[in-house]
Amino acid sequence: MKNSLKVLRAQHDLSQAALADRLEVSRQTVNAIEKGKYDPSLPLAFKIARLFDQPIESIFSEEGSP
Amino acid sequence: MNDEFEPSRLRRTLRSICTISPQTRSEELWFLAWILAWGLAFLLNRMLSEVAEAPDLLQWLLPTLTVLLAMLAFRSYYRFLIRADELTRKIQVDGVCMAFGLGLLLIITTVAFEHLGMPQLDANSIASIMAVAWAAGQIWGHWKYQ
Numbered sequence: 001m002k003n004s005l006k007v008l009r010a011q012h013d014l015s016q017a018a019l020a021d022r023l024e025v026s027r028q029t030v031n032a033i034e035k036g037k038y039d040p041s042l043p044l045a046f047k048i049a050r051l052f053d054q055p056i057e058s059i060f061s062e063e064g065s066p
Numbered sequence: 067m068n069d070e071f072e073p074s075r076l077r078r079t080l081r082s083i084c085t086i087s088p089q090t091r092s093e094e095l096w097f098l099a100w101i102l103a104w105g106l107a108f109l110l111n112r113m114l115s116e117v118a119e120a121p122d123l124l125q126w127l128l129p130t131l132t133v134l135l136a137m138l139a140f141r142s143y144y145r146f147l148i149r150a151d152e153l154t155r156k157i158q159v160d161g162v163c164m165a166f167g168l169g170l171l172l173i174i175t176t177v178a179f180e181h182l183g184m185p186q187l188d189a190n191s192i193a194s195i196m197a198v199a200w201a202a203g204q205i206w207g208h209w210k211y212q
Binding site: 021024025026027028029031032037038040041044 | 078082085087088089151152153154156208210211212
């Protein structure tokens with residue numbers, strides 16, 4: 001799965017640590033999601049979508065999809 | 067935002083292993099305290115077993131204390147696992163799985179080849195190997211997600 005978390009984070013001028021704090025996860029989790037090494041659970045994905053006020057499918061998409 | 071500087075993967079792995087998360091700080095510190103106390107009690111217990119003339123009270127007290135400290139360490143670890151975020155929990159479960167699998171494999175192997183004269187491992191050796199496998203699983207898990 002690919003995602004635009006890094007771009008969104010940059011747009012909101014948040015560090016990985018600050019975002020991790022807001023999402024109540026570790027910084028390592030944010031880093032792993034951004035690098036595509038870890039796919040978040042649905043509750044965490046929804047939390048990310050809510051935080052950035054975006055639909056979940058605009059942040060996360062399948063690998064190979066446009 | 068200061069994410070441009072990217073330290074090496076090894077450094078990132080070590081940093082994530084050593085980082086105490088704010089959500090689980092209390093459990094992690096208690097686990098560390100109980101495991102160190104348990105290790106000390108375990109060593110004293112082993113030393114006591116070599117002293118033939120140890121007082122009766124001490125012969126009961128020290129093993130009871132060892133078990134109690136191990137239980138407290140287990141409780142802290144379980145609480146830590148429940149409160150940890152999802153990736154940390156996944157890494158921990160991977161480590162526990164490796165330790166359990168290796169421990170079971172060792173027991174099965176030594177029992178299966180017992181009739182051919184393979185030396186049997188005692189409980190302490192199996193526990194030590196499982197602890198090392200657990201630690202290796204943690205390091206591997208942290209490395210994998212960097």
